[in-house]
Amino acid sequence: MQRYRSFTGYFIQKYGTRLQKVVVDAGFTCPNRDGTVGTGGCTYCDNRAFHPGYSTPEKSLTQQIDEGIEFHHIRYRKAGGYLAYFQPYSNTHAPLEELRRMYKPVLEDTRIRGIVIGTRPDCIDEQKLAYFGELSKEKIVMLEYGVESCYNKTLQRINRCHTWEQSVEAVQLTAAYGIHTGIHMIMGLPGESREEMLKEASLLSKLPVTSLKLHQLQIVKGTPMEKEFEKVPGDFVTFTLPEYIDFVIDFLELLNPDIFIERIAGEVPPRFVNSTPWGLIRNVEIIRLLEKRLEERNTFQGAKYVAT
Numbered sequence: 001m002q003r004y005r006s007f008t009g010y011f012i013q014k015y016g017t018r019l020q021k022v023v024v025d026a027g028f029t030c031p032n033r034d035g036t037v038g039t040g041g042c043t044y045c046d047n048r049a050f051h052p053g054y055s056t057p058e059k060s061l062t063q064q065i066d067e068g069i070e071f072h073h074i075r076y077r078k079a080g081g082y083l084a085y086f087q088p089y090s091n092t093h094a095p096l097e098e099l100r101r102m103y104k105p106v107l108e109d110t111r112i113r114g115i116v117i118g119t120r121p122d123c124i125d126e127q128k129l130a131y132f133g134e135l136s137k138e139k140i141v142m143l144e145y146g147v148e149s150c151y152n153k154t155l156q157r158i159n160r161c162h163t164w165e166q167s168v169e170a171v172q173l174t175a176a177y178g179i180h181t182g183i184h185m186i187m188g189l190p191g192e193s194r195e196e197m198l199k200e201a202s203l204l205s206k207l208p209v210t211s212l213k214l215h216q217l218q219i220v221k222g223t224p225m226e227k228e229f230e231k232v233p234g235d236f237v238t239f240t241l242p243e244y245i246d247f248v249i250d251f252l253e254l255l256n257p258d259i260f261i262e263r264i265a266g267e268v269p270p271r272f273v274n275s276t277p278w279g280l281i282r283n284v285e286i287i288r289l290l291e292k293r294l295e296e297r298n299t300f301q302g303a304k305y306v307a308t
Contacts, residue, residue, distance in 0.1 A: 003294040004252050004301035007211055007262040015140070017080025019113055022068030026102055027057035028089040031122060031161065036093075038161035042148075043224040044186070044217065046272060047088045055088070061106055069111060081113040083140060090146075092119040096127050107139055114140025118184075121145050121170035122162040133177035143174050144182035144213075150200045154189050158225070168207065175208035182262065183209050187247070188217035190228060190235045194247065197237070201254035206308060212259050214251070215266035216244055218273055226274070241278045245286070245293050257302030264290060 011019040032038035055064050061084075069082055084106045092099060106112055117132075124143070135141050147167045149155055155163060167183075174181045183204060187197055204212065216239060219229050229236060239247060248264050265286050270276050294300065 001300070003291065003299070005257060005260050007260045010211070010260050015081075015113070019081050019083050019140075020072045020079035021083045021085040021116055022065055022072060022112075023055040023085045023087045024061050024064045024068070024106070025055045025057045025088045026061060026086055026091060028086075028091050028093055030090045030120065031093055032159060033089075037122065038159060040159055040224070042160060043158045043228065044189075044220065046220045046223055048272070061102075062109070065106070065109060065112065082111055083114050083116050083142075084109075084112050085116040085118070087116075087118045089118075090120045090123045091117045092128055092143075093123045096131060099128065100131070103135075107135070112139075114142070116142040116144060116182075118144045118146065120160075120162060121147065121167040124170050124174070126173065129173055129177045129179065132179055136177075136179055140180075142180040142182060142210075144184060145170060145174075146184045147171075148184065148186045149189055149192065150203045151192065151196065154192055157191055158189060171207045171209060175210075180210045181208060182211040182213065183207075184213045184215070186215050186217050187244075187251075188237050188239065190225070190232070192237065194237055197247075198250055198254060201251045202306075205254070205256035205259070205305060209256075209259050211262045212255075213263040214248065214261075215263065218266060218268045220268060220272050221274060238277075241281070241286075241289070244278075245289050248290060249294060249297060249299060252301040253299055253304040255301055256305055256307075257300075259301075261301070 011017065030041060033041040055068065059067075065082075065084060072079065072082070094102070103115060106115060115135075132141050132143065145167065147164075148158070148160060150164050150167075152163050171181055171183065185200065185204070217236070219226050244265070252261070263283070265283055267283060270280065
């Protein structure tokens with residue numbers, strides 16, 4: 001019995017082969033960093049902690065793809081193709097013509113089956129979506145929105161400088177253009193209770209979401225959130241690994257069973273954090289623990305989902 005809709009087989013099911021993401025850094029920034037809507041960036045963020053060493057903006061996109069494919073060819077020999085994953089910062093935060101110039105050489109690379117674009121809900125519009133919609137007729141196009149929280153009080157506190165309402169609008173528009181729509185959420189942001197976090201499953205289930213990434217909050221060295229955590233630790237819900245596994249299962253029970261689960265936890269290199277409370281456990285082992293615990297609890301994604 002498949003107890004949750006794993007993303008692992010998504011590409012095989014939809015495209016007939018396993019596809020591997022190759023992270024590329026195109027040198028974008030974010031609107032809450034460059035003064036467009038704010039400065040300072042998200043209080044939890046140090047982008048160096050979230051992408052591999054071969055991916056740096058000093059290298060050309062072609063060089064990053066070459067090195068990324070070489071890296072992944074050793075680890076993932078069964079990959080039948082590659083996707084260029086524009087991950088760091090907000091990769092639609094530029095005029096449309098600049099985006100066209102940026103993506104064109106990548107899409108022309110015969111090894112690349114498509115692109116995955118990490119961005120924010122306030123960095124998209126109908127012109128850009130029309131462009132991505134046309135691209136998606138020939139190549140795989142996936143938009144991944146950093147939503148992080150469904151609560152405006154939290155979004156303001158972490159300096160996201162966008163609202164939940166903007167997230168809803170962006171997701172609905174993207175899906176209307178027939179584009180794969182992903183959402184990234186962080187569990188454990190300051191000021192949110194366990195009950196509030198669980199309620200987000202129902203809020204997300206109302207949206208036309210294709211895939212979902214869940215990450216536990218990790219306190220990265222040198223960020224404003226590190227200082228906040230030191231000052232008011234009681235404002236944060238922290239999880240032991242067993243507690244987090246049970247929380248994720250509670251979340252999955254409330255979630256629309258049609259949503260693919262791409263990740264349930266994040267990995268930050270130990271040098272970027274002051275502590276590793278779960279040890280050096282890798283995501284593959286966390287997945288095994290999740291699957292085992294789902295069996296023990298005899299439950300599944302959507303077990304308590306109520307369509308509205």
